[in-house]
Amino acid sequence: MSKLEANRWFTEISDRDGSAFSLRINKKLDEVQSPFQKVEMYETTDFGNLMIIDGCTMVSTRENFFYHEMMSHPALFAHPAPKNVVIIGGGDCGTLREVLKHPDVESVTQIDIDEVVTQMSLKYFPELCASNDDPRATVMFDDGIKYMRDAAASSIDIIIVDGTDPVGPGEGLFNHAFYTSCLNALREGGILIQQSESPLMHMPLLKDMRRAMKDVGFSDLQTLPFPQPIYPSGIWSATLARKGSEFAGFREQDVDNAEFATEYYNSGIHKGALATPNFMRRAFDSE
Numbered sequence: 001m002s003k004l005e006a007n008r009w010f011t012e013i014s015d016r017d018g019s020a021f022s023l024r025i026n027k028k029l030d031e032v033q034s035p036f037q038k039v040e041m042y043e044t045t046d047f048g049n050l051m052i053i054d055g056c057t058m059v060s061t062r063e064n065f066f067y068h069e070m071m072s073h074p075a076l077f078a079h080p081a082p083k084n085v086v087i088i089g090g091g092d093c094g095t096l097r098e099v100l101k102h103p104d105v106e107s108v109t110q111i112d113i114d115e116v117v118t119q120m121s122l123k124y125f126p127e128l129c130a131s132n133d134d135p136r137a138t139v140m141f142d143d144g145i146k147y148m149r150d151a152a153a154s155s156i157d158i159i160i161v162d163g164t165d166p167v168g169p170g171e172g173l174f175n176h177a178f179y180t181s182c183l184n185a186l187r188e189g190g191i192l193i194q195q196s197e198s199p200l201m202h203m204p205l206l207k208d209m210r211r212a213m214k215d216v217g218f219s220d221l222q223t224l225p226f227p228q229p230i231y232p233s234g235i236w237s238a239t240l241a242r243k244g245s246e247f248a249g250f251r252e253q254d255v256d257n258a259e260f261a262t263e264y265y266n267s268g269i270h271k272g273a274l275a276t277p278n279f280m281r282r283a284f285d286s287e
């Protein structure tokens with residue numbers, strides 16, 4: 001076992017979690033300080049390229065499919081007929097690529113506050129940006145909080161909040177005001193799905209998010225756990241919430257008949273993610 005030589009490993013030390021995570025690196029590829037955050041890129045020995053934002057691991061070539069597939073497909077298949085999708089954040093464009101695999105989706109608008117993230121992804125994760133020129137896609141750079149506040153009422157079927165942790169520009173993506181804007185912008189039967197941190201490490205935040213979503217009027221909340229190898233604890237989650245809707249469950253047959261490829265998501269994984277682990281169920285039952 002190689003000892004942790006400072007100059008051969010990238011290590012994220014998570015003070016809030018009392019944990020650290022390292023990936024062995026060959027070299028640093030790039031670094032840009034944007035008006036919003038510091039974006040770094042590394043070439044790793046075993047995980048491909050690695051994007052870091054303000055010291056936190058964001059995306060690597062090898063494992064990003066877990067996250068991007070679980071941030072997109074469960075919500076799209078849990079909606080009877082999604083046409084108009086908005087992604088808040090998602091600057092690496094991996095979630096955008098997954099959404100555009102759905103042929104019946106008519107438009108996807110992505111609003112990330114920081115153009116540097118997309119510029120870096122275009123250069124170091126071109127495979128994640130492969131669908132950016134799809135005529136259905138609009139890639140914008142603005143504050144997602146403002147965008148949702150100004151969005152037309154009942155104009156969106158699915159909102160995906162692929163934001164950073166609730167710090168810095170991402171902080172305002174986890175509160176009542178933002179969820180109220182999302183509820184207003186969704187059509188009846190619309191779905192909000194948001195990356196909801198680690199159910200093992202961040203349960204108080206996750207409960208606050210769920211409570212705020214319920215308080216503003218969302219229903220049928222589902223927190224879907226999934227593996228996330230490069231984030232603190234390795235287990236992450238996405239929380240899905242509906243605006244009204246008679247539709248329950250998900251279009252299982254459509255998942256099985258889908259003509260596009262995924263690396264992780266399938267109907268069994270979707271069903272498994274709906275089987276809430278006991279430690280999470282106990283926490284949610286006390287809501």
Ligand code: SAM
Nearest residue numbers: 058089091112113114117143144163164169170
């Ligand atoms: N965790 C994802 C993954 O593993 O692939 C990547 C998350 S994505 C890079 C997070 C994005 O949220 C960043 O690009 C950041 O610029 C964006 N973001 C943070 N606050 C935002 C805001 N208020 N409005 C829009 N985008 C925001």
